Amino acid sequence: MPFLEEAGEHLLVVDAEDAGKGEEDGTKFRIRSLTKKSEAGVPILNGIEVDIPKGQIVGIIGPSGSGKSTMLRALNRLWEPPLGTVFLDGRDIRDLDVLTLRRKVGMLFQLPALFEGTVAENIRYGPQLRGKKLNDEEVYKLLRLADLDPSFLSKTGGELSVGQAQRVALARTLANKPEVLLLDEPTSALDPISTENIEGVLVNLKKKQGMTIIMVSHSIKQIQRIADIVCLLVKGEIVEVLKPDQLSEAKHPMAQRFLQLS
Ligand SMILES: Nc1ncnc2c1ncn2[C@@H]1O[C@H](COP(=O)(O)OP(=O)(O)OP(=O)(O)O)[C@@H](O)[C@H]1O
Numbered sequence: 001m002p003f004l005e006e007a008g009e010h011l012l013v014v015d016a017e018d019a020g021k022g023e024e025d026g027t028k029f030r031i032r033s034l035t036k037k038s039e040a041g042v043p044i045l046n047g048i049e050v051d052i053p054k055g056q057i058v059g060i061i062g063p064s065g066s067g068k069s070t071m072l073r074a075l076n077r078l079w080e081p082p083l084g085t086v087f088l089d090g091r092d093i094r095d096l097d098v099l100t101l102r103r104k105v106g107m108l109f110q111l112p113a114l115f116e117g118t119v120a121e122n123i124r125y126g127p128q129l130r131g132k133k134l135n136d137e138e139v140y141k142l143l144r145l146a147d148l149d150p151s152f153l154s155k156t157g158g159e160l161s162v163g164q165a166q167r168v169a170l171a172r173t174l175a176n177k178p179e180v181l182l183l184d185e186p187t188s189a190l191d192p193i194s195t196e197n198i199e200g201v202l203v204n205l206k207k208k209q210g211m212t213i214i215m216v217s218h219s220i221k222q223i224q225r226i227a228d229i230v231c232l233l234v235k236g237e238i239v240e241v242l243k244p245d246q247l248s249e250a251k252h253p254m255a256q257r258f259l260q261l262s
Helices: 003-018 068-074 098-104 119-129 136-145 150-154 162-174 192-209 220-226 244-249 253-261
Strands: 027-037 043-053 057-061 086-088 105-108 180-184 212-216 229-234 237-242
Touching (some): 027 068, 027 212, 043 068, 043 212, 043 237, 057 192, 057 220, 068 180, 068 212, 098 105, 105 162, 119 136, 119 162, 136 150, 136 162, 136 192, 162 192, 180 192, 192 212, 192 220, 220 244, 229 244, 237 244, 237 253
Parallel strands (some): 057 212, 105 180
Antiparallel strands (some): 027 086
16 A cells, blocks of 8 residues: 555544544654655655654664754754655644644754843743743743753853753743754753753653653764664664664664764
8 A cells, every 4th residue: 555545544543533642552753754855866865764652762873964864854844744754643744834843843953043132032932922921930940941040041142151052942942842852963062061961851851741852963872871762874764773772783784884983
């Protein structure tokens, strides 16, 4: 059966019975035959197939240029994946309003880019777009979630270290109450202490809020510290899905080579 038909059938069942609550098997994102070519026709993603479980930290690792960021960016439509390839809670993300999708699926990049103004203004920005003004207590709570104390409220971006700015960017994303966090090498510009802070925050978000976290990382050690499962991406394909302590059991030759060299 062509995949699209299969997906379409499933979509109807999930829409009717369980809209927005996730699939019965606990899958948050279902990715099927996700492909992308560059404008010059060079393949970037080659039919990605993977289920991302709800409430877990999923690490994406693989050689440089293998398509990790491209895959991640499809999940909140920073580029438009083809119809019938990416499903959130059983619904094709192409059928969702893109701003609603991006509120549910927040993203944090390698380098934090804060808006002008204070930390509080940054954190209030997302809810304000939807007509909700966060009070000070709500802003403090978000700062605490991102492991920042209340004194940061009135600071501006220029007064923060990169690590602190990254935590503010995280608090700003969390203000939208996302169900999923996409992280593209969120600690690669940070020192070890800031890295540990962010890792601690991510583990807490998973444990206390059941958040689904998908993180691209170049650090296998980091993945082993915090991820529940690891997807190995090689040349635009997920070639293995393993537990972090089973990485040495990877069978794909390119994956083995990558792991040995890392
Ligand atoms: N819009 C685009 N047009 C052309 N080529 C692209 C485009 N986006 C990505 N690529 C190419 O696709 C490949 C995958 O890029 P991507 O950034 O997803 O890889 P990555 O695994 O995240 O790499 P890295 O680990 O170095 O960040 C690269 O060769 C990149 O140059």
